[in-house]
Amino acid sequence: MKYVDEFRDRNLAEKLAKAIATEADPSRHYYLMEFCGGHTHAIFRYGVQDLMPDNVTFVHGPGCPVCVLPVRRLDDAVELAERHGVILCTYGDMMRVPGTKQRSLIRAKADGADIRMIYSTADALKIARDNPDREVVFFAIGFETTTPPTAVAILQAEAEGLTNFSVFCNHVLTPAAIGHVLGSPDPRDLEQVRIDGFLGPSHVSAVIGSKPYEAGAELYRKPVVICGFEPLDVMQSVLMLIRQINEGRYEVENQYTRVVTREGNTKAQALVDKVMERRDEFEWRGLGTVPDSALKIRECYAAFDAEKRFAVSEKQSREVKSCECPAILRGAKKPTDCKLFGTVCTPENPMGSCMVSSEGACAAYWSYGRFREPAKKKEAAA
Amino acid sequence: MCLAIPARVVELEDGNIAVVALEGVKKRISVALVEDIEVGDYVLIHVGYALHKVSPEEAARTLQLMAEAGVLSEELAEIGESAA
Numbered sequence: 001m002k003y004v005d006e007f008r009d010r011n012l013a014e015k016l017a018k019a020i021a022t023e024a025d026p027s028r029h030y031y032l033m034e035f036c037g038g039h040t041h042a043i044f045r046y047g048v049q050d051l052m053p054d055n056v057t058f059v060h061g062p063g064c065p066v067c068v069l070p071v072r073r074l075d076d077a078v079e080l081a082e083r084h085g086v087i088l089c090t091y092g093d094m095m096r097v098p099g100t101k102q103r104s105l106i107r108a109k110a111d112g113a114d115i116r117m118i119y120s121t122a123d124a125l126k127i128a129r130d131n132p133d134r135e136v137v138f139f140a141i142g143f144e145t146t147t148p149p150t151a152v153a154i155l156q157a158e159a160e161g162l163t164n165f166s167v168f169c170n171h172v173l174t175p176a177a178i179g180h181v182l183g184s185p186d187p188r189d190l191e192q193v194r195i196d197g198f199l200g201p202s203h204v205s206a207v208i209g210s211k212p213y214e215a216g217a218e219l220y221r222k223p224v225v226i227c228g229f230e231p232l233d234v235m236q237s238v239l240m241l242i243r244q245i246n247e248g249r250y251e252v253e254n255q256y257t258r259v260v261t262r263e264g265n266t267k268a269q270a271l272v273d274k275v276m277e278r279r280d281e282f283e284w285r286g287l288g289t290v291p292d293s294a295l296k297i298r299e300c301y302a303a304f305d306a307e308k309r310f311a312v313s314e315k316q317s318r319e320v321k322s323c324e325c326p327a328i329l330r331g332a333k334k335p336t337d338c339k340l341f342g343t344v345c346t347p348e349n350p351m352g353s354c355m356v357s358s359e360g361a362c363a364a365y366w367s368y369g370r371f372r373e374p375a376k377k378k379e380a381a382a
Numbered sequence: 383m384c385l386a387i388p389a390r391v392v393e394l395e396d397g398n399i400a401v402v403a404l405e406g407v408k409k410r411i412s413v414a415l416v417e418d419i420e421v422g423d424y425v426l427i428h429v430g431y432a433l434h435k436v437s438p439e440e441a442a443r444t445l446q447l448m449a450e451a452g453v454l455s456e457e458l459a460e461i462g463e464s465a466a
C-alpha cells in the first residue's frame with residue numbers, strides 16, 4: 001500500500017530530524033509538553049526523543065485518564081461494589097489501579113464484589129437489561145473522547161426505561177487541565193516545570209475541535225499544535241512548535257488535519273451537552289483541585305446519576321507513600337526520580353496509576369524508556 | 383485507553399448500529415456519534431463507538447502502525463473479549 005510505504009520511509013523521519021536540528025536555536029532550550037499519554041507512548045515506543053537535538057525536551061503531561069483519577073474516586077467505586085452491592089461495570093484499564101491500602105477493583109472482585117470489565121457502554125446496558133433485579137453502575141472515566149459514549153448510554157437507558165442503570169461520572173476536560181498546568185502551577189514546581197509549548201491531543205480534539213484551546217494559548221502565550229499519534233506526526237508537530245516559538249507566536253495550529261477540524265464533532269458535543277454539565281471543580285491526581293475541569297450529570301438526568309442514588313461515605317483516601325505519580329503528572333518529576341520505579345513498582349505489580357495504564361509515563365519508561373535514557377546520555381557526553 | 387482503531391463498515395442495522403470488520407473480526411458498534419455513515423466507510427472506533435470517519439489511506443496506515451507497535455493485538459483482544 002502506497003501510504004504505508006510512504007510512512008515507513010525513514011528518509012522522511014531523517015529529514016524532519018534534520019529540520020528540527022537546524023531550526024532549533026542552540027542558544028535556548030525548548031520544553032514541549034505532550035499532554036496526551038498516547039503521545040508519551042509513541043515518543044518512547046519509537047525513540048523520538050533520540051531523534052531530537054539536546055535542547056529539545058519532552059515534558060510528559062497529565063493526559064492519561066486512568067492516571068489522573070484521584071484515589072478517593074476509585075475508593076468510592078470500590079465502595080459502590082462492596083457496600084452497596086451493585087454490579088460495577090468498568091473499562092479494563094481501571095481494574096489494577098491501586099486505591100487506598102492498595103485495594104484495587106481486581107482485589108475487590110477477588111473478594112467477591114460483582115465487578116465486570118466491559119469494552120463499551122453498550123455492554124453495561126446489556127448487563128442492566130439482563131439483571132433487572134440488580135443495580136448496575138457504570139464507572140465512567142476518561143477525557144472528551146470517552147465522554148460521548150457515556151452520554152449516549154444514558155440517553156439510551158432513558159429511552160428504554162432502564163431504571164436499574166446509573167453512571168458514576170468522572171469525565172474530565174482537557175483544555176481546563178492545560179490551562180491549570182500553565183496558569184496555576186504547584187508552588188513546589190516553580191523551579192522544575194518549564195513549558196514552552198504543547199503537543200495537543202489528537203482523538204480528544206477530533207471530538208472537541210481545536211477551538212477550545214485558543215483562549216488558553218492566547219492567555220498564557222503558549223503555542224499549541226494538535227498532533228496525530230504517529231511518530232512522524234509528533235516530529236512534524238515539534239517542528240511546527242519550534243517555528244512558532246522562534247517567531248514569538250502562540251497560536252493553535254493543527255498538524256492532524258486528517259481527522260481534526262476547528263469545530264470538532266458537533267453531534268457528539270451536542271449529545272454530551274444534553275446530558276452533562278460542568279462541575280465547579282474536580283480533584284485530579286497530581287494537579288489538585290482544578291476549577292471547571294470535569295463534567296457531572298445534569299439534574300434532569302439525576303435518575304441515572306450514581307452519585308445521587310448511592311451515598312458514599314467520607315473516607316481517608318491515601319496514595320501509596322513515596323509514589324511520585326502526582327509530581328510526574330504535573331511534569332515536575334520523571335519516573336526514574338521515583339524510588340520505587342522498576343524495583344518495587346513494575347507493570348506486574350503497580351504501586352501507582354502511572355505504572356498501570358500503558359499510557360502512563362512510568363509504564364512507558366519501563367517498557368521502552370529505561371534502556372534509551374542512558375544511551376542518550378552517552379551520546380550527549382561524547 | 384484513548385486509542386481509537388480504524389475499521390470498515392460492512393453492514394448498517396437499525397438503532398444506530400453498524401457491523402464493522404477488523405482483521406477478520408466482526409463487531410457490532412454504535413454509530414450514534416457520527417453522521418452520514420455508509421457501508422464501505424472507514425471509521426475510528428473508540429470503546430465501541432465510531433468517533434469519526436477516516437479515509438481508507440488513513441485507516442491503512444494507522445492499522446499498519448498499530449500492528450508494528452504491537453498495540454493492534456491488544457486492542458483486538460479487548461474487542462474480542464467483549465464480543466462474547
Ligand code: SF4
Pocket residue numbers: 322323324325328335338339340341342345346350351352353354355356362
Ligand atoms: S514508579 Fe510506580 S510508585 Fe513510582 S511514581 Fe511511578 S507508579 Fe508511582
